[in-house]
Amino acid sequence: MNVHRAVVRFRRSARARAWAAGGAVAALAAVAVTALLPGPPAAPDDDSPADGPGHKPGLTAAVSAPFNAFTEGYDCYRTPTLTTTKDGTLLAIAEARTTGCGDIGDIDLVLKRSTDEGRTWGPLQIIRGAGDPGAYGNPAPVVDAASGRISLLYAYSTWTTDPDGNRVRGPRELRLAHSTDDGADWTTDPEPQPQLKGADWSWVSVGPGHGVQLTPTRADQPGRLVVSADYRTESGESGAQLLYSDDGGLSWKPGARWGAPEGRPAPNEPALTELPDGRIYVNARSTATCGTADHRMSAVIDDASAPEFPAPGFVPVAGLPAPPASGSVLQLPGGPLLLSAPSRPGAESADRWTLAVRTSRDEGRTWSTDGAVVLRERAGYSDMTALPGGRVGLLYETANGTPHGYIKFTAFGPQELRAAAEDLTPRRTTDTTPYGNHAVVHGAPRLGNRPGGGKAMRFDGKDDFLRLIDCPDELRVGADDFAVATWVKYKTRGQDKESGVRQPLFWAYGQGPAAPQIRIEADPATGRLEGTVNSGTGPVAVTSRSRTDDDTWHHVVLQRSAGRLELSVDGAPPATAPTGPAGDLRPTGPFTIHLGTQPDYKAFYAGALDDVRLYGRALSRNDMARLRDGNDVTDQERVHLPFDRIW
Secondary structure, eight states: OEEEOOOOOOOOOOOOOTTTGGGOOOOOOOOSSBOOOSSOOOOOOSSSOTTSTTOOOOSOSOSEEEEOTTBTTBSEEEEEEEEEOTTSOEEEEEEEESSSSOSSSOEEEEEEEESSTTSSBOOOEEEEOTTOOSEEEEEEEEEOTTTOOEEEEEEEEEEEEOTTSOEEEEEEEEEEEEESSTTSSEEEEOSOOGGGSOTTEEEEEEOSSOOEEOOOSSTTSOOOEEEEEEEEETTSOEEEEEEEESSTTSSOEEEEEEEOOTTSOOEEEEEEEEOTTSOEEEEEEESOOTTOSOOEEEEEESOTTSSBOOTTOSEEOTTOOOOSOOOEEEEOTTSOEEEEEEOOOOSSGGGOEEEEEEEESSTTSSOOSEEEEEEEEEEEEEEEEEOTTSOEEEEEEEOSSSSOBEEEEEEEOHHHHHHHEEEOOOOEEOOOSTTOOOEEEESOOEEEEOTTSSEEEEEESSSOEEEEOSOOGGGOOOSSOEEEEEEEEEBOOHHHHHHOOOEEEEEEEOOSTTSOEEEEEEETTTTEEEEEEESSSOEEEEEOSSOOOBSSOEEEEEEEETTEEEEEETTSOOEEOSSOOOSOOOOSSOOOEEESBOTTOOOBOEEEEEEEEEESSOOOHHHHHHHHTTOOOOTTEEEEEOOOOBO
16 A cells, blocks of 8 residues: 655646647646636637627636646646545545646546635645556545545556557556545555456446445445446447445445447446435436437436346436536535536537536436536536535636636535526527438527528628537438538628638538548638538649629539539539549548538638538539529438528
């Protein structure tokens, strides 16, 4: 057994990473105490203007920042875990990543303590990993109220690099640490806990997030300690498991387990809490990403030591917009069940925006459409704990331009939660095809009237855009022909000419030279539209034959016809690319189609769009003429956005 005392680590280098604040992160020396922040930072609104209808100020975004990227010897901090000790001390535990923010590499488990409910924090302590290049992660602490002992289950693995320089994770195991003095010192057992990992498991993890102590069933016995875990077998089965201790955390046993049947989504990164009647509620990130809006799952169980979860096991949580991310659940005494998680819908990790706290008053069966927003910027994993004074502490990931890197803390009470509640239902505009892929509306685009009748969507060039989300199969363009058709109206502004930044009108899939993508952009240098297609081997582009920035309506069709890329404006002979593009355009993972912006949100379209359509085939000249004349062409139509209303 090893005893680790407080260690303060200092910055190793002045490296900067592209993911952090555009290089604006200061190279700060480590400090023993993180001071109280002056107040919540100004935050651009992801979904609507700050003074828009239905928008409220939200909860205080940050009271303090225990962990800041590029400080105290680490590039990045991730997977925040928060717990309250028997004496009321707050423990903020995180993964401290030494080189970049990747999941594989030299990762330590670090801790900061607060004795004033999160206003200030003590020096950084390394629980595990000092001088060890291994990867320590997924902290899951739980406190025994009888003895005050803190048990910390966590995962450990080695790692190597392959001939191409890629990091490769080694076998993963669970380990255990204890503290009996409010987290000041830690005794860690370097040996694995083999009883907590199945013989045929290729993956095991805990949390991330705090465990719970259940209400004692007998006055002379401490309450059972329970921690959540997930696993994957060598045969491919994935699922969740509960781990429990009946001796105050000294020893741990595997408990109830649920493996997803073949073809069904599995729970990942489960969080748990005790319901008022003593049952355990588990809410987890779902492995299902594409083709569904339900990205969280839940289950309820009476006995953590049972061999399996009762039927039906984990089921999707409907009506709870959220991207794939770890969240936290907390049952308030005499109050509602809380969930903290990003609330912006979507299937990608890039959709981790708008951290909110939502409530359930029926033990997690349904969730309110209202919620209190903590941060309207990018935000990732989070964890909540009850504070001694009756408020709730929340520790969460965020950064500038990415959901993680920094870890911040805030706190709120039930009254603040109620006062900040707002409708989190995303606004939409209708897809009239049978698929019903209604676009999510962001910012405040306006529906304006067109001279010939009908309406069009007008974008301000600042923060207005639309998304087609959840990557349904019908929005995947493969190796066959396709067509994108739309009406456009814009004028090149002086600021566009000065910046030279192209304005994205339509952008399907990824970004970068190796990512499959289809895009239509307005080039301020030429006043023309450019269509680009990339199957992952490099872009093929075509430029319109005539200028289109004259503030009048133009009908535009970008298509692959018989393998040739064409861009047609107003029915004129199309401009064609000299080669290709050949290849399958289907993304390998989750994707989004953006209108009015691009995936990194660094450029926005100022102008109007109308009648946006995507087809799984090329359009004939007659098809194009029919569309220009206001008729429908529905053969192999994958999406149609007429922009007749926002709801």
